[in-house]
Amino acid sequence: MLICPAVKRGWQHSMKLYIAEKPSLARAIAAVLPKPQSKGDGCIRCGNGDVVSWCVGHLLEQAEPESYDPAFKQWRYEHLPIVPDQWQLKPRPKVRSQLSVLRKLVKEADQIVHAGDPDREGQLLVDEVFDYLKVSDTKKRAIQRLLISDLNPSAVTKALAKVRTNSEFVPLSVSALARSRADWLYGINLTRALTLQGRKAGFDGLLSVGRVQTPVLGLVVTRDREIESFVSKPFYEVRAHLLTPAGERFTATWVPSEACARWQDDEGRILSRKLAENVAERIGGKEALVEQAKRSPGKQPAPLPYNLSALQIDASKAFGLSAQAVLDACQSLYEKHRAITYPRSDCRYLPQEHHGEAPAVMRAIGQSEANLADAVKSADTSRRGRAWNDKKVEAHHAIIPTSKAVPVERLSADERKVYGLVARQYLMQFYPDWRYADTELQLRIESGLFIAKSRQTLEAGWKVLLGKGEKEADELPRVEVGDQLLCEKGEVVDKQTQPPKPFTDATLLAAMTGIARFVSDNSLRKILRETDGLGTEATRAGIIELLVKRGYLQRQGKTLKSSQAGRGLIDALPERVSKPDLTAHWESSLDAMARREGRYDQFMEALGVSLRELVDELGSQVPESLRGVPSSAKPRRKGQKRKGSTSRSGSTRSRSRSKAAAG
Structure with missing residues (x-):
């Protein structure tokens, strides 16, 4: 008599529940777990009774202001700043059913494995589900953390053998939570404040302010004006x-x-x-x-293997690809083709043990990229250069090809270009100085x-x-x-003498990653040289596209130029909001938090003080720089849903924050 796996589990095996960030990762995990398997409602049940389920990006998002007080549905200056006493998350409507699936599975599970993407945002994405579903403290303390940066079976199997305790990553999650809430506070309050003041100047459009997007816009506005005022000598x-x-x-x-x-x-x-x-x-x-x-x-x-920003910069220079196009190609190469490792990495180093996989990766490159076949033959896989450094690798490593060969005809034009760059950069590690x-x-x-x-x-x-x-x-x-x-x-x-060159995707990304060059505070500049810069590997492309979508930046061929509305917005703000100093300092504080060297409460308290000062300052004058400026992005009226919320670029992951506060 055949016994149902679920019944058999009840007799012999405690149920282990894996929660991946997205279905593609869940399938990769299930592929190396015991057979036979069956597809359930929002999950995959394995032969030994274990279950693999998934999120669909963020299942939860920050509640809108009116969730805290119905009066906040109307944009009124006297409501500002809006600062929740008790933060609320709400299910995203389109994925509510998957949250219900996880609610049932979490109750059934004897052991839970967190399998979010190996970064700050991925850590929070699954952790916030545990909190929302009120997982018991006992069960929460036993949660394990699975870190996967390569979706091929051999890599997933190795990762499964190295699960860690999820509690090790609490600082990473707290840092992401602080980032999410700070984005909400900063974006909601300053966007409402400036939009309401803009109406007094006759500007009937949305004036979106964000802790990253606004300084990025400020960089472009400043550069454009330097070019226009430049007098050649x-x-x-x-x-x-x-x-x-x-x-x-x-x-x-x-x-x-x-x-x-x-x-x-x-x-x-x-x-x-x-x-x-x-x-x-x-x-x-x-x-x-x-x-x-x-x-x-x-x-x-040889230059180190790529992180995302370095890859986006080189792809923009070589092929004129936008940062978003590169991220989209990377995401497809990772999830669909499994041809490269985790793409949102901010690391340019590889673990020592990965060196042993070089011959298999080389074979895959030779079979996938005919132009590099001769280069593969000449590579010396016994070379072990500076790229292999365990001390430089944390949650994820550099972006490199996997050992899976992908016929070139299966790749789009952009995917071929990006794969070629990643493969060539990896091959360089096996060539002499x-x-x-x-x-x-x-x-x-x-x-x-x-x-x-x-x-x-x-x-x-x-x-x-x-x-x-x-x-x-x-x-x-x-x-x-x-x-x-x-x-x-x-x-x-x-x-x-020549004027400065206008920004392109490549040079703007380089400015965001090397933001210390644009910071006036000497002490802060020193700190920022050791941090990630303005924004994160995952968000920079989306920020640029958001500014274009909202009409603050315009593409002219390969160059990015500020629009009249973009300039008016920057001129209407206090200088410290449009400069990178303050927001870059936030990045430094968030990074310190992730390294257990900073405190959440201190960060949020300081933010609250500066927010009240900024709201008062914006309310004290009418932004004349916006008078007569045509608007393209309309503000939300009563009862109208905001459009244009940002999502995790190139994936199904939406940011856990208010749609009105994106960027």
């Missing part, structure tokens, strides 16, 4: 055309002395053509004495100092994978200190 270089006794020719550039400072700008460029002409005339036909001849060998290891020689010559001509530099490749190493690579300077002749050369003539080269 001429400057001049003096070059000496030199001849060695052996008949070799090269050029060296004049380095002005301190005596010339009054004719230079802040960057040391000569602004007087008369001065430059005088120097050029004096050196023609004169002796050039070699004062220094330095030849320095150097080497550079790029070796080169730097030469610098310092010469004295008529008491003036002239310098010539060049860099020559000795061994291409990993650079062979880049094709032609950058153009190298002409090799300088071999001369020694004390050699006397001839300056055949001097030449004045006319140049013009």
Whole structure:
């Protein structure tokens, strides 16, 4: 007589419930668990009685203000700031049924395994379900944490053998919770405040403010205005055309002395053509004495494997892909094709044990990407460079190909491009260092100092994978200190100062990840060099697209330009809101919280104080910068649902916060 697995479980096996972040991950987990299996309502039941279920991104979201007080449904300034005493989450309507499935399964389960994505948001996404379903403290303390960054069976099996205690990740969850609630408070209150004030100036549109989106918009507005106000100025270089006794020719550039400072700008460029002409005339036909001849060998290891931002930047430069398009391609490569590892990683290192999988990954690359087949053959899988570093790997590692080969015809054009970049970057780790020689010559001509530099490749190493690579300077002749050369003539080269370049997806992403460069506070800048920057790997693409969707940024080819509404919004805000200093400091505080070095209550208390100050400041004046500006995004009227809530870019994950406060 055949026994039903569920009945058999009751006799012999305690039920273990795996809760994945999304169905694709759940299927990958179930694939390596005991057979036979059957599909249930919102779950997969395994042969040993264990069950695998899933969320569909966030099953819960922050309640809207009117959930706390019906009066808040109307946007009125006297209600601000809205700060909940007891925070509320509510089920997302479209996935309410899956929450009901989990409610039943959690009660049945003897052991629960948290299998959210291996990042801050993934940790909170499943933890908040446990809290909402009121899982008992006893059962909650026993919850295990499964960290999966590769959906292929062998990787999932290894991950299952290394489950950890979920309580280890409480700080990560608390940090994500603080981020979610801070976003809600900041976005809801400042968006309402500015939108209401905008109406007084005749702007009948939504004025969305967010802790990340607004400083990002501010970066673009500032850059656009720098370009528009830029006045090009001429400057001049003096070059000496030199001849060695052996008949070799090269050029060296004049380095002005301190005596010339009054004719230079802040960057040391000569602004007087008369001065430059005088120097050029004096050196023609004169002796050039070699004062220094330095030849320095150097080497550079392969660039590290990609994290998401680095991949988005390179894909934008190489193919003109938007940050969102890259994230979408990554998500498909990870979930649908299982061709790459977890894509939202902020890490560029790999665990030591992963080195042993290199031959299998190489075979998959060779079968999937014909253009890299020869590169695979030349790779040395015995090399173990700086990329393999356990101390640098936390919840997830760098984005690399998996051991699963995917026929190129199954991939879209964007997926092929992104896979090719990921595969090439991984292959570089198995190639020698790029070796080169730097030469610098310092010469004295008529008491003036002239310098010539060049860099020559000795061994291409990993650079062979880049094709032609950058153009190298002409090799300088071999001369020694004390050699006397001839300056055949001097030449004045006319140049013009150039305006800053407008932002593209690549350069804006680089600015967000390297936000310290745009921060005015020296102490904060030092802190930010060690943190993730503005936004997270998962949210940056979505923030850029949100600003475009709301009409604050406009795409012009590859460039991103601020609109009239975007500029009016930035001008209507206090400077500290539109600058990255404050929001970048939040990122630093949230990161400290995740590392058990910061406290939730202190962070939220400080936020409440600054929020009240900002609401008072915005209410004290009418934003004249918005008068006469056409609006495209309309504010919500009474009873009208807000459109345009942001979701976790490229996936089904929606952020756990108010739709009106996105970004």
